[in-house]
Structure formats: structure tokens, C-alpha cells
Amino acid sequence: xxxxxxxxxxxxxxxxxxxxxxxxxxxxxxxxxxxxxxxxxxxxxxxxxxxxxxxxxxxxxxxxxxxxxxxxxxxxxxxxxxxxxxxxxxxxxxxxxxxxxxxxxxxxxxxxxxxxxxxxxxxxxxxxxxxxxxxxxxxxxxxxxxxxxxxxxxxxxxxxxxxxxxxxxxxxxxxxxxxxxxxxxxxxxxxxxxxxxxxxxxxxxxxxxxxxxxxxxxxxxxxxxxxxxxxxxxxxxxxxxxxxxxxxxxxxxxxxxxxxxxxxxxxxxxxxxxxxxxxxxxxxxxxxxxxxxx
Numbered sequence: 540x541x542x543x544x545x546x547x548x549x550x551x552x553x554x555x556x557x558x559x560x561x562x563x564x565x566x567x568x569x570x571x572x573x574x575x576x577x578x579x580x581x582x583x584x585x586x587x588x589x590x591x592x593x594x595x596x597x598x599x600x601x602x603x604x605x606x607x608x609x610x611x612x613x614x615x616x617x618x619x620x621x622x623x624x625x626x627x628x629x630x631x632x633x634x635x636x637x638x639x640x641x642x643x644x645x646x647x648x649x650x651x652x653x654x655x656x657x658x659x660x661x662x663x664x665x666x667x668x669x670x671x672x673x674x675x676x677x678x679x680x681x682x683x684x685x686x687x688x689x690x691x692x693x694x695x696x697x698x699x700x701x702x703x704x705x706x707x708x709x710x711x712x713x714x715x716x717x718x719x720x721x722x723x724x725x726x727x728x729x730x731x732x733x734x735x736x737x738x739x740x741x742x743x744x745x746x747x748x749x750x751x752x753x754x755x756x757x758x759x760x761x762x763x764x765x766x767x768x769x770x771x772x773x774x775x776x777x778x779x780x781x782x783x784x785x786x787x788x789x790x791x792x793x794x795x796x797x798x799x800x801x802x803x804x805x806x807x808x809x810x811x812x813x814x815x816x817x818x819x820x821x822x823x824x825x826x827x828x829x830x831x832x833x
Contacts, residue, residue, distance in 0.1 A: 543770025555786025
């Protein structure tokens with residue numbers, strides 16, 4: 540179990556410091572960073588799958604149109620989430636991006652209720668209501684919806700919902716998603732090259748290497764997460780997930796000096812309170828279940 544905690548914590552910590560990586564590529568347009576992330580992620584996972592000789596699933600999946608359609612939808616959601624995040628980080632919205640991943644668990648709860656018809660317990664409803672108050676407060680104070688946070692939370696929650704019912708593991712799923720995205724990504728990069736607008740060609744060597752590193756940078760945390768998730772209880776995994784947005788928030792405030800006054804702090808505090816209620820209620824339910832043996 541200890542190694543499982545280490546794997547999961549490392550995955551969330553790596554996700555938490557992603558702003559450092561994307562900030563180092565500010566000279567590259569966000570769309571091109573996204574395209575390279577798609578291409579190099581596929582290259583990396585293909586190498587890993589070849590090393591592990593893990594190909595049997597591919598032929599089976601290719602004969603199932605419904606499975607392909609489901610992963611095409613998850614690929615669109617994943618790429619949308621990636622683009623919003625890259626754009627937000629490189630346009631000075633690291634703090635709001637962290638908010639999206641703080642409220643993501645509560646979006647998962649709402650989707651479970653609305654789509655999977657899961658019944659929410661009273662304290663879960665209280666957590667959702669408290670988070671809604673936090674978002675409303677931030678909207679009122681800022682004069683507009685925190686749309687970056689809401690879009691990140693929505694796309695990732697919908698992505699998680701599709702992957703929850705998918706038949707493939709983390710590595711195979713990412714391989715299929717990037718494989719489906721590859722023709723679009725490679726075609727777009729080829730078009731940019733023909734038009735003389737491919738930033739990769741004119742970028743510094745360090746930027747080129749950083750773009751190529753998008754493959755392992757994307758896949759390694761995912762592999763660590765998958766390894767950790769198999770070894771530790773879901774309740775503990777749920778608590779560890781807050782490492783990522785916490786690190787992002789700290790980077791946004793202390794390193795990039797994004798505004799975080801008392802009014803914004805109050806909105807975040809309401810959402811942190813909602814997460815505390817949600818987490819404690821989940822731990823309580825798990826403890827009760829273990830005590831009664833159900």
C-alpha cells in the first residue's frame with residue numbers, strides 16, 4: 540500500500556507542476572503545443588506498448604465500432620481539456636485553472652446523479668450546494684463566470700465518465716485516443732509547415748526538445764496514477780487528488796504572482812469547505828461499511 544501511495548502522490552505532484560512546463564513554452568502558440576502533445580504522446584505510448592508487447596487489445600477494439608465511437612468522444616473531451624488548460628496557464632490563469640480541478644470531484648458527483656442516476660446522500664448535496672455558493676461568489680466578485688474553471692471541470696468530468704465505462708486500461712486508452720487524434724494533429728502540423736507557420740521549425744533547440752518531451756510528460760503521470768490506483772483504497776486516492784490543484788494554486792500565487800485577494804480567497808474557502816464535507820462524508824461512509832461488513 541505504501542508504494543501505491545507513493546505512485547499516486549507522485550502522479551498528482553507531477554500534474555500539479557504542469558504550469559512550469561507549459562510556461563516554458565510560451566513562445567509556442569497553445570494550439571501547436573496541443574498538436575505536439577497529441578503526436579508525441581502517441582509516439583511514447585507506442586514505444587511503451589512495443590516494449591511490453593501489449594498489442595492484443597488493438598485488433599479486438601478495431602472490430603467494435605461502438606467502442607471506437609466512445610473513445611473518439613473521450614479523445615475530443617481530453618484534447619479540449621488539454622487546450623483550455625494550456626491556453627489558461629500561458630495567459631495568466633493558473634489560479635483559476637487550479638479551481639477547475641478543485642471542483643472536479645463535485646462535478647463527478649453531479650454527473651453520477653444526473654446521468655448514472657446515482658442517489659446522492661444529504662451531505663453530498665450539502666457539499667455541492669456549498670461549492671455552488673463559492674462559484675456564485677467568485678462570479679459576483681469577478682463580474683463573470685469563472686468559465687476556465689468550469690470548462691476544465693466539465694470536460695474532465697465528462698471524460699472521466701466515458702472512461703469509467705470504457706473497456707481499456709489507462710495506457711491502452713491513451714494510445715487509442717491519441718491514435719484517433721493523430722491524423723488531425725499531424726495534418727494540421729503539416730499544413731502549418733507548408734504555410735511556413737510551424738513554430739517548431741523556428742523554435743530554439745530547448746523548445747523543440749521540450750515539445751518532444753510532451754509524450755513522456757503526459758504518459759508517465761498517467762502510468763504512475765494507474766499503478767497507484769490499483770494498490771490503494773479509492774477513498775485515499777480521492778484525498779490525494781487535491782495535491783495537484785494545491786500545487787497549481789501555490790505556483791499561481793507565489794511564483795507567477797496572480798491576484799488572490801480576500802474576496803477571491805473567500806470563494807476558494809467555500810469550495811475547500813465543500814471538498815472537506817465531501818471527503819469527510821466519504822470516509823465516514825467507508826468506515827461504516829467496513830464496520831458493518833457491507
